[in-house]
Amino acid sequence: MARARTTFDPFNALAEPKRRALLEALVVKELTVNQIVEIMKWSQPMVSKHLSVLKQVGLVSERKEGRYRIYKVNAAQLKPIQKWVIQFEQYWSNSLDHLEVYLNEVQSKEVKDG
Amino acid sequence: MARARTTFDPFNALAEPKRRALLEALVVKELTVNQIVEIMKWSQPMVSKHLSVLKQVGLVSERKEGRYRIYKVNAAQLKPIQKWVIQFEQYWSNSLDHLEVYLNEVQSKEVKDG
DNA sequence: TTGATATATTCCTATATGGGTATATATTAT
DNA sequence: ATAATATATACCCATATAGGAATATATCAA
Structure with missing residues (x-):
């Protein structure tokens, strides 16, 4: 299908x-x-x-x-979408934004690999 | 296509x-x-x-x-989506509906241009 | 009425996809 | 090595598009 x-x-x-x-x-x-x-x-x-x-x-x-x-x-119709996304919000940490997390990952990977 | x-x-x-x-x-x-x-x-x-x-x-x-x-x-990847949706958030706020927002914008534009 | 303007819809085609089945690949167990 | 398990991939098909072109519909203007 x-x-x-x-x-x-x-x-x-x-x-x-x-x-x-x-x-x-x-x-x-x-x-x-x-x-x-x-x-x-x-x-x-x-x-x-x-x-x-x-x-x-x-x-x-x-x-x-x-x-x-x-x-x-009719922006109100976007609300359900935001609600769906927000379910996941706790899983992207507040203290670190994604870029920082990413950079940290890269850094520790480099340390480990290098 | x-x-x-x-x-x-x-x-x-x-x-x-x-x-x-x-x-x-x-x-x-x-x-x-x-x-x-x-x-x-x-x-x-x-x-x-x-x-x-x-x-x-x-x-x-x-x-x-x-x-x-x-x-x-990888919940962080949902952030861009939420950001996109949030752009519209003011338009579903309870205090102002879309028409009011629009009128305000028109008004301030008229003030500026006129 | 006739023509012009604004918008929607119909018809067509190419294509990306979702799902199924079968198979390939990788890993573990015997 | 062989079998079993876990997962991915290739192949096929049916279908829902997205987009273009042409046309239909509605409204306004002359």
């Missing part, structure tokens, strides 16, 4: 880098489709399709205004 | 629910492949393949011990 559906899972929706970029643009301010097209330099159908995925998982919402559709981020 | 490679992007690695389940199991304690097979009731190759993806993006690390490979979570 192929990959699981991206369409019903926010994790999956975010797996596509373009969609993350889209959210980053939209969080600054709500935009119409064509404004996104201009900003992103993507084709219009491409923008519409990615927006459609984001809408299906609730990460953006859309309202109609005349010919325009105005999209905005 | 098909979907972007899952193999080099932690977001993509987490897009697969089975891999998230795997991390949840591993964060409790490190496990060998066969222990995971028993716990998860997945086929051995399936476990190995998902572990391989997680390893490639650095979300797990592996050490060899005799015939066994012991896998453990």
Whole structure:
């Protein structure tokens, strides 16, 4: 079987880098489709399709205004993702950040190997 | 073109629910492949393949011990994901909803530009 | 009405993938 | 050496895309 559906899972929706970029643009301010097209330099159908995925998982919402559709981020839908990630937070130590840990590992490895 | 490679992007690695389940199991304690097979009731190759993806993006690390490979979570690799999500945190805060934030930004921009 | 603009959708293709089965590789035990 | 165990990998297939091109739909303008 192929990959699981991206369409019903926010994790999956975010797996596509373009969609993350889209959210980053939209969080600054709500935009119409064509404004996104201009900003992103993507084709219009491409923008519409990615927006459609984001809408299906609730990460953006859309309202109609005349010919325009105005999209905005629904950031609350990111909360479940953060909650999932936070489960693991205790396992990356507070006192040392990852870089330090990494450097220490490299250092002790060099000491051991050298 | 098909979907972007899952193999080099932690977001993509987490897009697969089975891999998230795997991390949840591993964060409790490190496990060998066969222990995971028993716990998860997945086929051995399936476990190995998902572990391989997680390893490639650095979300797990592996050490060899005799015939066994012991896998453990490298939770620090989740930090970039959390950082990405946190960018949006102010927008799901209770005190301000997105519209208010937007209006404030527009207002200050107008003040600056006007 | 006719045309222009804004957006969504349909159709197509190429491809990365998830899962299964079989097999390869490594290590330990006899 | 041979067998058994632990794990990874190769191969195959079905499928869900992502993207492009063309088209449909909706709204506004003349």
